[in-house]
Amino acid sequence: MLDKFVVSMATLRMFSGTIEILAALLMLKLGRVDKALAVNSALALVGPTILIVTTSIGLAGMADKLSWGKMIWIGCGVACLLIGILKK
Secondary structure (H helix, E strand, C coil): CCCHHHHHHHHHHHHHHHHHHHHHHHHHHHCCHHHHHHHHHHHHHHHHHHHHHHHHHHHHHHCCCCCHHHHHHHHHHHHHHHHHHHCC
């Protein structure tokens, strides 16, 4: 039987991938650089949000196996990723 945390994480990633594919199809349909850039900008919100939620679910699933120190290091790593992705 699959772990409910793994199923939740995988479902979120499939949802995220579906959004990415739909956005790519929308860009092709719109056919203009300015509109495609607007769609791409909207995706900039989806990626980090999915990352945070998926990581949170994974950490919740491992909470009983990790020490507080390790959880803080993981949180710092995620923060560094987000700073690197979102900082202009």
